[in-house]
Amino acid sequence: MITPLVIAIAGGSGSGKTTVATEILKRVGSHRIAYLPHDAYYRDLKDLPRAQRDLVNFDHPNSLETSLMIEHIKKLKNWEAIELPVYDFTTHTRTDRTIHVEPQRVILVEGILIFAEPALRELFDVKIFVDTDPDLRFIRRLERDIRERGRTTESVIRQYLNTVRPMHMEFVEPSKRYADVIIPEGGFNTVALDMVISRIETLLESKEHNPDE
Numbered sequence: 001m002i003t004p005l006v007i008a009i010a011g012g013s014g015s016g017k018t019t020v021a022t023e024i025l026k027r028v029g030s031h032r033i034a035y036l037p038h039d040a041y042y043r044d045l046k047d048l049p050r051a052q053r054d055l056v057n058f059d060h061p062n063s064l065e066t067s068l069m070i071e072h073i074k075k076l077k078n079w080e081a082i083e084l085p086v087y088d089f090t091t092h093t094r095t096d097r098t099i100h101v102e103p104q105r106v107i108l109v110e111g112i113l114i115f116a117e118p119a120l121r122e123l124f125d126v127k128i129f130v131d132t133d134p135d136l137r138f139i140r141r142l143e144r145d146i147r148e149r150g151r152t153t154e155s156v157i158r159q160y161l162n163t164v165r166p167m168h169m170e171f172v173e174p175s176k177r178y179a180d181v182i183i184p185e186g187g188f189n190t191v192a193l194d195m196v197i198s199r200i201e202t203l204l205e206s207k208e209h210n211p212d213e
């Protein structure tokens with residue numbers, strides 16, 4: 001039995017992880033990839049009053065159900081399908097819906113804290129860290145969170161100073177040491193992306209990952 005190749009993309013919030021993942025999906029072929037964003041595994045806060053939800057530290061490892069993600073990666077590696085949770089950032093809750101994800105030759109995992117968890121880290125074959133300066137990450141996050149996640153300028157600034165920045169320094173930045181490749185600036189770095197994609201293609205041709213070998 002061939003083993004799926006597990007590629008992991010970490011980096012700070014707003015660094016460009018999703019942009020890199022989207023480019024890999026496009027160029028390697030989304031039909032060959034099972035895509036698991038760690039964001040999908042945020043804990044459901046529906047039992048907490050709305051005003052308290054807004055104050056939760058979403059940048060600490062405990063805010064995510066990582067054990068479920070580990071279970072899902074192990075299932076996919078064992079060629080079993082999984083049900084990916086669908087998370088709603090505007091209400092901080094897990095929806096009733098799930099996305100059915102079939103096993104594929106490539107499993108693509110993405111998230112700010114995925115290298116900070118030893119049990120998760122050991123499942124990865126290729127570890128990519130997207131490294132972008134904090135000022136650029138903050139500006140990108142501010143625009144995105146207002147546009148897509150129902151936030152205000154004040155709430156984004158408060159959250160950044162209270163939790164995003166300190167947790168980045170405590171957990172995300174130190175986890176960079178586990179990366180095999182560091183991509184400066186993210187999704188529009190075509191030189192780095194070409195190298196990463198060519199490595200993925202080479203690994204997919206190898207005996208371990210190619211059913212025709």
Ligand SMILES: Nc1ncnc2c1ncn2[C@@H]1O[C@H](COP(=O)(O)OP(=O)(O)O)[C@@H](O)[C@H]1O
Binds near residue numbers: 185
């Ligand atoms: N290299 C880049 N230059 C300019 N904007 C970018 C770049 N990479 C990503 N963005 C934009 O920044 C925002 C956050 O990027 P995203 O890939 O979602 O980051 P992450 O997943 O790391 O939070 C998005 O609106 C995206 O279009």
Ligand SMILES: Nc1ccn([C@@H]2O[C@H](COP(=O)(O)O)[C@@H](O)[C@H]2O)c(=O)n1
Binds near residue numbers: 012013042089093112
């Ligand atoms: N209810 C939530 C859950 C998470 N966040 C923030 O999302 C960031 C991670 O996602 P990226 O796409 O930016 O990598 C993380 O920094 C959390 O603060 C949130 O705001 N609300």
